[in-house]
Amino acid sequence: DSGVTQTPKHLITATGQRVTLRCSPRSGDLSVYWYQQSLDQGLQFLIQYYNGEERAKGNILERFSAQQFPDLHSELNLSSLELGDSALYFCASSVAGGPLTGELFFGEGSRLTVL
Amino acid sequence: ILNVEQSPQSLHVQEGDSTNFTCSFPSSNFYALHWYRWETAKSPEALFVMTLNGDEKKKGRISATLNTKEGYSYLYIKGSQPEDSATYLCAFNNQGGKLIFGQGTELSVKP
Numbered sequence: 001d002s003g004v005t006q007t008p009k010h011l012i013t014a015t016g017q018r019v020t021l022r023c024s025p026r027s028g029d030l031s032v033y034w035y036q037q038s039l040d041q042g043l044q045f046l047i048q049y050y051n052g053e054e055r056a057k058g059n060i061l062e063r064f065s066a067q068q069f070p071d072l073h074s075e076l077n078l079s080s081l082e083l084g085d086s087a088l089y090f091c092a093s094s095v096a097g098g099p100l101t102g103e104l105f106f107g108e109g110s111r112l113t114v115l
Numbered sequence: 116i117l118n119v120e121q122s123p124q125s126l127h128v129q130e131g132d133s134t135n136f137t138c139s140f141p142s143s144n145f146y147a148l149h150w151y152r153w154e155t156a157k158s159p160e161a162l163f164v165m166t167l168n169g170d171e172k173k174k175g176r177i178s179a180t181l182n183t184k185e186g187y188s189y190l191y192i193k194g195s196q197p198e199d200s201a202t203y204l205c206a207f208n209n210q211g212g213k214l215i216f217g218q219g220t221e222l223s224v225k226p
Contacts, residue, residue, distance in 0.1 A: 002158060042218040043204065056212045090158065100208045101147050103161030
């Protein structure tokens with residue numbers, strides 16, 4: 001158990017809908033990272049938050065948004081869903097906010113299926 | 116564009132074989148190189164975080180080396196066991212802060 005909690009574990013929805021994925025980082029970790037893993041793709045970096053502020057941005061679509069709350073949990077909002085958004089979405093946390101010399105701790109992922 | 120390449124894409128070995136895989140990354144603005152082990156139906160778990168050129172790290176039968184000047188890292192598994200079957204991911208961290216993952220090497224160890 002990494003200490004990172006993601007909900008829901010599985011989600012099935014229809015095209016055009018909106019979903020919210022939730023992540024609670026490990027106790028004491030200030031950074032939260034979101035990654036997307038689609039079929040035949042590696043882990044694609046979406047976005048990072050550190051202590052409530054956006055720190056780094058990857059290839060995150062404009063239909064997607066995220067935030068980190070004062071209690072450090074984070075939410076990833078996916079809207080106007082398309083079939084291609086079906087993927088496993090991972091949240092990871094770390095203590096540091098800048099370039100990492102410490103490891104990331106991953107949650108178990110949220111598997112999104114868009115029908 | 117930060118590109119992290121891993122080879123081979125997949126590897127099938129017999130129990131007891133030793134094996135190694137490669138991670139290639141940009142050699143400029145290097146900050147850290149991570150290795151993760153990802154078992155099916157689980158989440159990735161860190162093996163090593165390496166920061167210095169020439170670094171060598173070891174955990175049991177698994178070890179890794181780092182060459183930041185030429186932009187590569189090797190992961191070695193000595194005497195592979197079926198429980199070593201997993202996808203091994205490397206991730207490159209430059210001074211911009213993003214941690215970019217390679218596609219992984221999928222290892223299958225047959226008893």
